[in-house]
Structures are given as C-alpha cells and as structure tokens.
Amino acid sequence: LATAVVAIDGPSGSGKSSVSRAVAARLGLRYLDTGAMYRAMTWWMLTNGVDIHDPAAVAAASDKPQIVSGTAPDGPTITVDGRDAAGPIRTDEVTKAVSAVSAVPEVRTRLVDLQRAVIGAGGIVVEGRDIASVVAPDAPVKVYLTASEAARAARRNAELTGTQATSVEDTRADLARRDALDSGRAVAPAGMAEGAILVDTTELNREQVVDHLLALVAEHV
Numbered sequence: 001l002a003t004a005v006v007a008i009d010g011p012s013g014s015g016k017s018s019v020s021r022a023v024a025a026r027l028g029l030r031y032l033d034t035g036a037m038y039r040a041m042t043w044w045m046l047t048n049g050v051d052i053h054d055p056a057a058v059a060a061a062s063d064k065p066q067i068v069s070g071t072a073p074d075g076p077t078i079t080v081d082g083r084d085a086a087g088p089i090r091t092d093e094v095t096k097a098v099s100a101v102s103a104v105p106e107v108r109t110r111l112v113d114l115q116r117a118v119i120g121a122g123g124i125v126v127e128g129r130d131i132a133s134v135v136a137p138d139a140p141v142k143v144y145l146t147a148s149e150a151a152r153a154a155r156r157n158a159e160l161t162g163t164q165a166t167s168v169e170d171t172r173a174d175l176a177r178r179d180a181l182d183s184g185r186a187v188a189p190a191g192m193a194e195g196a197i198l199v200d201t202t203e204l205n206r207e208q209v210v211d212h213l214l215a216l217v218a219e220h221v
C-alpha cells in the first residue's frame with residue numbers, strides 16, 4: 001500500500017474529490033487533485049492576459065506558471081508562483097475556461113510531468129480525467145466514478161454558494177458542456193480507460209462509495 005497508486009477518474013459531480021480524499025485519509029495515503037492543477041494553469045492564463053481561445057498563445061505560456069500541490073488529504077493546497085490559488089481556481093470564470101486550456105497538448109505534457117513528479121514512489125490517491133489512461137497506467141487500482149447527469153448536476157449545484165449560486169438547470173447545462181469538451185478533445189480525452197472498474201454512484205451515498213472503493217483497494221493491492 002505504501003507504494004500503491006489509486007487512480008480515480010470521472011466527470012464533474014461524480015463525487016470524485018470528496019471520495020478520493022476520504023479514501024486517502026482512511027488508508028494513510030497522500031492525495032493529488034489534478035483538476036486543481038489544470039484550474040491553476042487556467043487562472044494564471046486569465047490573470048496574465050493570455051487569450052485562452054488561442055491554443056498557440058496558451059502553448060507558448062504553458063511552462064511559465066510555477067504550480068505546487070500539497071498532498072495532505074485533509075487539507076490539500078495549491079499555489080501558483082507562490083500565491084495561494086485554492087479560492088481563485090474555483091471561480092465560475094476559471095470553471096468556464098478550463099476545458100479550453102486543458103485541451104492544449106503542451107499544457108497536458110507539462111502538467112503530466114508535474115503530476116508524475118508528485119506521484120514519485122507512490123502511496124497516493126490521484127483523481128482526474130486521464131489518470132488511468134495517461135498519468136499512471138500501471139496503477140493497480142483504476143476506478144471510473146460516474147453518476148447520472150441529473151444526479152451530478154444536483155450535487156454540483158449544492159456545492160455552489162453565494163454569488164455562484166444558480167439553478168440546477170444552468171448547472172446541468174454547464175456540466176454537459178464541459179463533459180462534451182473534455183471527452184471530445186483530441187489529446188487524452190476524458191472517459192473510461194481499459195482495465196478501469198466502473199462505479200456508478202447515482203444511488204449511493206458518500207459513505208457507501210468510500211466503503212466500496214476501500215474494498216476494491218483491499219482486493220487489488
């Protein structure tokens with residue numbers, strides 16, 4: 001277990017983050033949120049005036065931000081050029097822009113390198129869209145976490161607070177748009193990898209999903 005990599009992929013609203021953190025905490029493993037790194041890259045592009053719809057401009061800037069991820073499951077951190085990015089990467093502006101940035105191959109190459117450096121000798125739960133297919137294809141446990149679009153939209157909507165608050169219909173449309181972009185891109189399209197185990201969380205609560213994943217880890221590691 002000390003060197004294991006647990007790969008958890010899935011669309012937004014599948015419950016990936018809270019479940020991944022809980023599994024890591026229960027097993028005494030580290031935790032890496034790769035989505036936060038794509039968001040951090042996107043935030044840097046937006047704050048530095050890079051046109052995110054110009055792939056060449058995004059590619060040219062992709063090696064500039066210094067992105068550092070802290071891997072404690074009970075308090076993961078992320079900094080960009082030394083600044084705390086935890087809040088800014090969750091804004092609506094970043095959420096709307098991230099799929100365009102993450103489709104740029106140079107961005108992916110850079111971040112996959114950083115992710116592999118963090119994974120190092122293992123002992124970590126890694127969540128994202130391409131962990132089982134690209135980042136850690138040799139991981140002994142690969143889970144594809146999903147749920148119906150309605151259930152995912154309801155969960156995502158419940159997380160939004162203050163000025164972010166919107167209708168479930170708007171959240172659902174936004175989620176569907178992002179899923180289509182992420183699974184339709186040319187490089188590392190989001191989706192279920194070969195050898196991954198499908199876990200549909202539509203009818204399950206968080207504890208049930210965590211227990212199920214702990215059983216899968218016990219079985220495969």
Ligand code: C5P
Nearest residue numbers: 012034035038098099102128129130182
């Ligand atoms: O997981 P989260 O929803 O925060 O991810 C934000 C975005 O980052 C995704 O919509 C996707 O465009 C991108 N992403 C990716 N590959 C990953 C993780 C996230 O392309 N491994």
